[in-house]
Amino acid sequence: MNPIGPDEQARAILRGNDRGGYTVPTAGLYPYQWNWDSAFAAWGFSTFDIDRAWTELETLFTGQWQSGMVPHIVFHRDDPGYFPGPDVWGTKTTPPTSGISQPPVAASLARWIWEADPEAGRERLAGLYPRLLASHRWFMTARVKDGAVCVTHPWESGRDNCPDWDIGMAAVDTSGIGDYQRRDLGHVDASMRPGKADYDRYLAILHFGRESGWNDAEILENGPFLMADPGMTFILLRAHEDLAAIGRALGEDVAEIEHWCQTLRAGADLMWNADLHAYDARDMRSGRFANNLSSAAFLAFYAGLDRPELERRLIRAWNAVRYGIPSADPEEPGFEPRRYWRGPAWPFLNTLIARGLHDRGKVGLAERLRAETAALIRSGGFYEYFDPTDATPCGGKDFTWTAAIWLTWAGRSGKETG
Numbered sequence: 001m002n003p004i005g006p007d008e009q010a011r012a013i014l015r016g017n018d019r020g021g022y023t024v025p026t027a028g029l030y031p032y033q034w035n036w037d038s039a040f041a042a043w044g045f046s047t048f049d050i051d052r053a054w055t056e057l058e059t060l061f062t063g064q065w066q067s068g069m070v071p072h073i074v075f076h077r078d079d080p081g082y083f084p085g086p087d088v089w090g091t092k093t094t095p096p097t098s099g100i101s102q103p104p105v106a107a108s109l110a111r112w113i114w115e116a117d118p119e120a121g122r123e124r125l126a127g128l129y130p131r132l133l134a135s136h137r138w139f140m141t142a143r144v145k146d147g148a149v150c151v152t153h154p155w156e157s158g159r160d161n162c163p164d165w166d167i168g169m170a171a172v173d174t175s176g177i178g179d180y181q182r183r184d185l186g187h188v189d190a191s192m193r194p195g196k197a198d199y200d201r202y203l204a205i206l207h208f209g210r211e212s213g214w215n216d217a218e219i220l221e222n223g224p225f226l227m228a229d230p231g232m233t234f235i236l237l238r239a240h241e242d243l244a245a246i247g248r249a250l251g252e253d254v255a256e257i258e259h260w261c262q263t264l265r266a267g268a269d270l271m272w273n274a275d276l277h278a279y280d281a282r283d284m285r286s287g288r289f290a291n292n293l294s295s296a297a298f299l300a301f302y303a304g305l306d307r308p309e310l311e312r313r314l315i316r317a318w319n320a321v322r323y324g325i326p327s328a329d330p331e332e333p334g335f336e337p338r339r340y341w342r343g344p345a346w347p348f349l350n351t352l353i354a355r356g357l358h359d360r361g362k363v364g365l366a367e368r369l370r371a372e373t374a375a376l377i378r379s380g381g382f383y384e385y386f387d388p389t390d391a392t393p394c395g396g397k398d399f400t401w402t403a404a405i406w407l408t409w410a411g412r413s414g415k416e417t418g
C-alpha cells in the first residue's frame with residue numbers, strides 16, 4: 001500500500017516530470033515536450049498551480065512554426081536516450097522540433113482550464129488565442145482533404161501502430177532507410193511497443209518529409225502515407241468549437257472558425273464505413289477503408305456527432321473486454337491487448353470519449369467509463385496504457401497525462417478523491 005493517496009501521487013508525478021516550464025510525458029521513454037501530452041499536463045496542473053498550467057501551454061507554443069504548425073515534439077534540450085532525435089528530423093528550427101503535428105487538443109483544454117477560473121486566466125488565454133487560431137488554420141490548409149483531417153505519418157495521429165494505419169503503411173517503401181537503433185526498447189518491453197516493420201516505415205515516411213524540406217504541400221500531395229483520421233478530425237472539430245467559444249468571450253470575430261466547423265462536420269461522412277457501422281480511417285491514396293473499429297471512432301460523440309449504430313458498436317466492443325475502451329476491436333483476430341494502440345485502453349483517451357458521452361446525454365456510460373478508468377489506475381498505478389481484458393499496466397510508468405486525468409476526471413468522485 002502506498003502511504004500517500006492517489007491525488008498526492010498524481011501531483012508528485014506532474015511535479016517530478018516537470019523539466020522547468022514544460023513536462024515530459026514520462027522520464028526515459030519520452031524525454032522531451034510532446035504536444036498533446038503537454039496540453040493534458042496543463043489541465044492537470046490547473047487543479048493545483050494555475051500559473052504553471054498556462055506556462056505549460058505557452059512553452060509548447062514556443063515551438064510553433066511560422067506556418068502555424070505546432071510540432072508533435074519540441075526538443076528543448078538534447079537527450080541521447082530517445083530516437084529519432086532532432087538530428088534525424090532535421091527541421092533546422094529554433095527550438096529544434098519534429099516536422100509533423102499531433103491531435104490539437106490544446107484549445108479545448110485551454111478552455112477547460114480557463115473556465116475553472118475565468119478572471120485569473122483571461123490575459124493568458126488572450127495571449128494564446130492568436131497562436132491557437134494559427135495552428136487551427138494550418139490544419140485546415142495543410143492537412144484537410146475533402147473535409148477530413150488527414151495524417152501524413154502514424155505518429156501524427158498519436159495512435160502510432162493502430163490497425164487503422166495498416167493499409168497505408170503497407171504501401172510504404174523501406175528500401176532506403178539504412179541502419180538505426182531504437183531506444184524505446186531499452187525502456188519498455190518489446191511486446192508492448194510497435195514492431196520493427198512499423199519502425200522501418202515510420203523512418204521511411206520521416207525521411208520523405210525531411211528530404212522535401214518539410215514542405216507541407218509536397219507531403220500532402222506526394223508523401224508516402226496519407227490517411228483520413230477520424231480521431232484527428234473529431235478532435236479538431238471539437239477544438240474549433242472550443243476555440244470559437246473562447247474567441248466570442250474575447251470579443252473576436254469567429255466566422256472563419258464557424259466555417260471550419262461546417263467543413264469538418266460535412267467531411268466526417270467520408271469516414272463513415274457502413275459495413276463497419278462506425279467511422280473508420282481511410283487511405284486517401286487508394287480510397288480504401290481501414291475496416292478497423294478503433295477507439296478514435298467513439299470520439300464522434302465528443303465532436304457532437306451521434307449515431308445510434310455507433311453507440312451499439314461502442315457497447316459491443318466495450319462488453320467484449322473488462323475495462324473500456326479498447327483501442328482496437330477485441331473481436332478481431334489481430335487484437336493485441338498489450339501492444340500500444342492495437343488493443344490497450346488509454347486513460348487519457350477515455351477522458352475525451354467520456355466527455356463526449358456526457359455531453360450527448362449518455363451520462364450513465366460516461367460514469368461507467370470514469371469508474372473503470374479509476375479502477376485501472378487504482379489497481380495498476382499511473383501507467384501509460386492498460387490491458388483492457390485483465391487490467392495489466394503497460395508501457396511507461398508515472399505517466400503525466402494519466403496523472404493529469406486522475407486529478408481532473410477519473411479521480412473526481414466522492415469515492416475516489418484523497
Ligand code: DGY
Nearest residue numbers: 072083084155160184
Ligand atoms: C514514440 O517515439 O513512440 C512516439 O510515439 C513518437 O511520437
